[in-house]
Amino acid sequence: MGLPEYNPEEVEKKWQERWEREKTFSSSVDNRKKYYILEMFPYTSGSIHIGHVRNYTIGDVVAHFKRMKGYNVLHPIGFDAFGLPAENAAIEKGVHPKKWTYANIDNLRRQLKRLGFSYDWEREVITCDRNYYRWNQWFFIKFYEKGLVYQKKAPANWCPACSTVLANEQVIEGKCYRCETPIIQKNLNQWFLKITEYADELLEEIEKMDWPSTVKKMQVNWIGKSKGMQIDFEIAESGEKISVYTTRPDTIFGATYLVLSPFHPLSEKLAEKDPLLKSEIELMRKEQLIKGEVEKRGVFAGIWAVNPVNREKIPVWIANYVLMEYGTGAIMAVPAHDTRDFEFALKYNLPIRVVVLPPGEKNPDVVLKEAYTGEGIMVNSGQFNGMPSEKAREKMSQWMVYQKIGIPKVHYKLRDWCISRQRYWGTPIPVIYCERCGVVTVPEKDLPVELPFDVEITGKGGSPLAKVESFVECTCPECGGRARRETDTMDTFVDSSWYFLRYTGKGKDDLPFDREEASYWMPVDQYIGGIEHAILHLLYSRFFTKALRDIGLLDIGEPFTRLLTQGMVIKDGAKMSKSKGNVVDPEMIIKEYGADTLRGFILFAAPPEVDLEWKQEGLEGVNRFLKRVWRLILENGAKWKEKLEEIYKEREDDKDNENELKVMVNKTIEKVTQDIEQRFRFNTALASLMEFVNYLYAYPDKRSSVFKESLQVLILLLYPFTPHIAQELADRMGCKKELFSCEWPTFKRSLLRSDKITLVVQVNGRLRDRLTIFSNQKKEDIEKEVLKRDKVKRYTQGKKIKKIIHVPGKLINIVVE
């Protein structure tokens, strides 16, 4: 036949080299409308895996599409390069973390280029570069000045295996998010970012975001806002105050005892006087430090409190189920209406008094089998008896405020973000401890505090930096006296909280990012990444953006307008992982089938947000499709046209064929456009392209100019998905331009439907017949014709027609009795 065969490796390398040489996808500020598309940058351990390929392919489709739609597209990439794995490699293999990391980056970069992603490589960001992490330090100092950073001694989540502190968000089911070692608590002096200051704003604005509702919900739950009352109880003997926090002030008449956390200051005080109590409290403290549910235990504190609403004397207990970190560290126990209090009261035989009567219940002294936590009618509650509990909640709150017993209070589950890590491979915290001046931040001119290269990493005995004397010992920038440097480094989530801002400028080093460029490009229009970052990274980035706005560096408060969370790639029913041995290496696939086939398959196999089951056979299907496209184009050697016009022409004397082909082309354009633009459904977009190709193969008149233009449309529509083959075929057709600069084909509305339509005919909702009609036929004529059909008569004969439902162009349903 003499047609060149499809050789993906040759084609792909040719264009990849050209894209690199000519910096094809480089972008800069201009007067077009901008579009910032971003995928979560890769962590620099090892090599690219299929999950990355999925993430980046989705982004690349959108980037190409938007370019063709005329947007000025920013599509950058970089590397998240600090973190524990680099140190683990050092411990296991004896490689320096820096060498290991940069070697990995070289490999990742090569692999990404081999996949042909349209990145602007001039904007590459590497978070372990001194020119990047110096800005982490600079932000730290700015935040410190603004009061958004503080240090405190606090019990910290400590991972014994990693010998470091972890943030709350990094503790998953009581275990380390990285190594799954059970977490213990340790009291340490640590640095915190005041994310709680933004709790309300983070909560309010999440509602408005075009994000998946699951992610929004997860963040809302994580912030965990609750509205209630802080109520003061008095200790009977001394008149001292104990404040409790409750969301159910309406149940206060049912409070039959009070409970203190074992960490409560009063528990501490009582323990001092009573050695027996002290040992009990210490035991409970230990129990509480174990994450997860522990059997409820408690002890009578030996004192009594007075319920402010009815002056009743109630016992004070200390129990392991009350947390010091939330509310006031003390609660009023209402066993009748709280499941935990109920369980505890049963165990220690404490009184249970019903104050909210469940609907249908008449007896105010009913004996409950379990706590009733719903709403109902108030009983045993003095002047509030007979009121619905929702209303009582409001009235009693007002009354308590008036009586000066309590005040309304809002609490959050969100905690401040602890950023101290006792590790080497991270950003040094720019703080100096001076014997005379105390805590001093490093002056801006001395930044960056550079991470020393010569260090011994053993994984044991605390921070490796603490052992580097040349690093630790320094002079105080204020008094010039002897001082010591902070040896903790920052959580790597700090690095990823602003990298998207760094991309907006090209390597300017007098500022973290150029304000003008940032205000042009930001916010990110579309962000794409794994659902596993729903809380951590996405919440931190939102906080950072707001904090940067408040120190005057940004005009916006939300970094990511639209978010897509892609599903995992699964093989043999499990997430791909080395330990399970079910990993598929993208490079092997590329070698065998080419990058276009890999990209095509991963888009075709499932919608982006759904988990994708890896099936080698499916890959071959997409490869077959690309080969079919290759042959279709080359066999019919059409010439590339500057402007498409034949496919939009409407002519009365069109042959059926021709009209149908035009409809097919226009419908395919519409479908692919909508699937990319509105729905992110690349699987159905590709399916419609496959249908289109099947149709073109079967088309009888392959010499017509409409057919030839159709081939060009096919190439243009295919380009975002499988750019190399599309570009090559366009080139062979004589296209002088790169496809990204070609216009995305439009469709003509009047050509979305052919003259002849197949109408579905139902009788009583059941399909009985099909009828071909002309789109301009009158409604009444169609109905008459339908009723004459044999297949219809069979079901309507001798029956009364009640009504006819006619959905024009779609179906007719004849309803008979």
Place this chain on the structure above:
RNA sequence: GCCGGAGUGGCGGAAUUGGCAGACGCAGUGGACUUAAAAUCCACUGGGCUAUUUGCCCGUGCCGGUUCGAGUCCGGCCUCCGGCACCA
């Protein structure tokens, strides 16, 4: 326990606003080409009853409802997946 999400052929999935269930692809079956294989092309492919086609019945996790019409909406369950979890 609480909060999300999802259940459709042998498989991945499609059906966008309530209107032909199963697009597209995989696997499978039959055929063409071939000395043969690969590649490619063509046809069939949810289940059952019919058996010449026509045709009829059943079918989207289960039970019920709304509607001319339900995979889609409503009520009640079941199962699986994800998140949070002594948060007062």
